[in-house]
Amino acid sequence: MSRVQLVVDRSDEAELRLGQLAGSLGFLFRVGQLEVFDNFFDQLGKSGLKPGEFSVLWVVHLNPGVRQGAVAEKLRIKRAHMTKLVRSFEEDGLIERTIPEGDRRGIELRLTRSGSAFVEDHAQEFFDYAQSETDRLSPDEAAQLIALLQKFTGLTPGS
Amino acid sequence: MSRVQLVVDRSDEAELRLGQLAGSLGFLFRVGQLEVFDNFFDQLGKSGLKPGEFSVLWVVHLNPGVRQGAVAEKLRIKRAHMTKLVRSFEEDGLIERTIPEGDRRGIELRLTRSGSAFVEDHAQEFFDYAQSETDRLSPDEAAQLIALLQKFTGLTPGS
DNA sequence: AGAATTTCGTTTACAAGGAAACAATTTTCT
């Protein structure tokens, strides 16, 4: 008895066509970021460290007295949201807000002693992790990728 | 009468140090994505086109009958959220959901005639825009950046 | 000086997205 077998070969979960989408910067950025953040939480989530929040503390650490609007603009956090972050840091005793004499609209941010301690405690693991993100690329490729991203975003380590 | 002028030279909004943060992939991805999306809405927002939503329609367009979980996984959309998107597309008459014979847990997605029309109407401008995103880089750099991102994310145009 | 505009942070009201528990189905393991 002969049998005809229809082999559809969906390869099941196999291939899913993305077409031009896979060449779209916006999409690649999104996937890249989720990739990185997922790993981040897997590895550092336990220490209560969130990338966005740590970034704010880090920038205040490097720029004591900075106005919160300037941090928001640089880190691309909306001002409305920055208000919440900063207030919450203040409640946690990590950040100090002072209204400067010169311009009493703005608010200057500084780390408290406790905030400094937090940054110093976690900077190492944060940036060590940032380093390890690039493991899936060769060192050359990683350096190239970062350089291209910096050019694209207009960000440089210096400033 | 002589005057002493204290010049602090804050350069005002000038420089804000980011230190190692500017070399962190997660941060660069985030800024890159926001950069791209802001421009996207400036240019295409009027046509009611949202990048995430269009991406879903596009993938269904290229892979008729795909299960929604597969789309979610590939596009890195959480399944809970994909449910909402797909239901909303169904309400709008853009997508058809059918329960396949083989496995009645899953749901197969297909574009309706109206959904196909939408994708065909907007694919051009969507990907034209995606192309224009790279304007701030040279063509070589853009190609390199995309290739590196594809390698990093494990995504390739083919599949 | 005084009115109009701009800047800065805040508030409120909402949208986007995620975590966890769940029901229905299928698969695996005895």
Add this chain to the structure above:
DNA sequence: AGAAAATTGTTTCCTTGTAAACGAAATTCT
């Protein structure tokens, strides 16, 4: 076959982030 485990989509609740209108302060323009 039948119990245990895994898969798939859904629901509910919650967190994160945004938009828009606002008040206070500073700046600009007569």
